[in-house]
Amino acid sequence: MAAPNEDNLSSHSQLSSQFFGELLDSIIVDVASECHRIARLGLDRSLDDEEEELRLSAQARARVADPSSSGETTSKYVLDIFGQTHPPVANEIFECMNCGRSIMAGRFAPHLEKCMGKGRKARLKATRSSTAAQNRYSRGNPLSNHSPSSNSNSMSRLSNGTSHVAGYEYSNGTIEEP
């Protein structure tokens, strides 16, 4: 390809400009794509900054001023990430599986303490108490007071290292003879 120099030069310049234009367009698309991502993902705080801040502060002020809110103190209201508020004490009601009473969720743990045996009153309750508890914890001593003889026989057979759970099941009266 023995092309004359001048031709080469001018076509070179033209080609160079073309390639430069291509490179530049490619970079422009990259920048546009990056900015698009930032806009869509909300990464640029200043994009909604003013309107967002105004809205949030208006909301907060309204909530503070509103006396008719549920829950104990209005000043305790914080928003979680979904924008929901929660009353300071959980107020769902359900049945305690130990004593059968209706308990409020926020009061369940203290209730269980009393109900199941951590507190003083609960421990007294347990010593006085039922067949089930005593049979469960006995280690082969047949308890003559409450249990029928067949029950205590099966208990002594089982008490050689079986778990409490198994013992509890048997003491209910269902005896499965192998």
Next chain:
Amino acid sequence: MRSSVKRPPTPDAEEEEQDREPTLQEIINIKLVESGEKERLKELLRERLVECGWKDEMKTLCRAFARKRGRNNVTVDDLVHVITPKGRASIPDSVKAELLQRIRSFLASTAL
């Protein structure tokens, strides 16, 4: 001339693609890419544009546009159209000259 410049057409190419000879521009493009020079040039240009603040100017334009249009109503295409005229016009002369010089010397070195 390296044999890799003339490539067999891809299997599902249209009829006209097979008949046409690759243009000079295409040939040079392939050479640029294959030698890695295109990538280097692009990185060089990107670096220079960041240094001189051009990229920040473009990002500002994009931000203003997104604020006006609403940030979820913006497409990449919109942004490209926003930046392109100003972007092409505001390239500093020194940057342009440097890149053109590099491209020209590449062209010369490939002995066309």
